[in-house]
Amino acid sequence: MVVYIIGVGPGDPEYLTLKGYKAIKDSKIVVGWKGVIDRFSPILEGKEIVILDYKNELEQLNQVVEKAKGENIAILNHGDPSVSDSQFVEKIRNICADKNVKVTIISGVSSLNVLLAKLGLDMNFIGFVTLHVRGDISDYLRNILQILEMGRVAIVIPEPYNDGPQRVAKYLYQNGLNCRVAVFEKLTYENESLRYYDNLISLINDSHNFSDLTIMAIFSK
CATH class of the missing domain: 3.40.1010.10 (Tetrapyrrole methylase, N-terminal domain)
Structure with missing residues (x-):
């Protein structure tokens, strides 16, 4: 069996x-x-x-x-x-x-696939990090920085907290970045949504409570 x-x-x-x-x-x-x-x-x-x-x-x-x-x-x-x-x-x-x-x-279809299709991105030009892990996430956060330093788009599944995207934004801002971000919630659900931010500060200051079905595209340029 x-x-x-x-x-x-x-x-x-x-x-x-x-x-x-x-x-x-x-x-x-x-x-x-x-x-x-x-x-x-x-x-x-x-x-x-x-x-x-x-x-x-x-x-x-x-x-x-x-x-x-x-x-x-x-x-x-x-x-x-x-x-x-x-x-x-x-x-x-x-x-x-x-x-x-x-x-x-x-295998199944991931929200990663759906996000790439919606933004017209190719796997060759992105890096992917998931923070849906238990334990210390320090290495994963550093991976996001490395992806952005390479000039790629960082696709990130944030921690499953209602301020998960804000936590990622704070980390990047504290490390000298202030880039554009697109945050998708509940992709392919009837109530899916997109919130776009011109910079990290805008996301950090957003009081929106995100769902645990969230994925982010962080642009290096």
């Missing part, structure tokens, strides 16, 4: 790939965060659903992987598992290895 880690896209359920859809249909148990599970409830009828929570995440994952010895398991992952969830994916890989269960990653 298999544990599928399925990238389900950035928001709009129509971004789910056909391969991801088939893996979900082939699985008896479907696992994920509530916001992700809710988006796909129409195709989950008859499935055993496990809603993850941060407090019990490790225990829950161990339990569902144990069940994968007899049933296929689909773990739904926002966006693409390889773009902004390395720690979560590594945790599942380690559990599966310990229990001798096969794990298969099915």
Whole structure:
């Protein structure tokens, strides 16, 4: 039996790939965060659903992987598992290895892809950093500086706090920058939005509470 880690896209359920859809249909148990599970409830009828929570995440994952010895398991992952969830994916890989269960990653569309399309940018001219990580983010913040110093556009998924973009802006401003920024929220959702700032100070002074589904484009010029 298999544990599928399925990238389900950035928001709009129509971004789910056909391969991801088939893996979900082939699985008896479907696992994920509530916001992700809710988006796909129409195709989950008859499935055993496990809603993850941060407090019990490790225990829950161990339990569902144990069940994968007899049933296929689909773990739904926002966006693409390889773009902004390395720690979560590594945790599942380690559990599966310990229990001798096969794990298969099915790629999905990331908010990174959608942002590039909206701004007309190419991967050759950007650098990407996600701050959706647990622990010290100092090295990741320095990576943003290095990308901008190279003259590239820095695409950043900020920390999942309501002032996540402002925190990034403050760090860059404290390091001598004051560049343009575009901040997208809830890409591909019906209520997606774009806030554009001519400089970092404008973003720092913005009292807007951002959602945890936010991605930024920071321009070096």
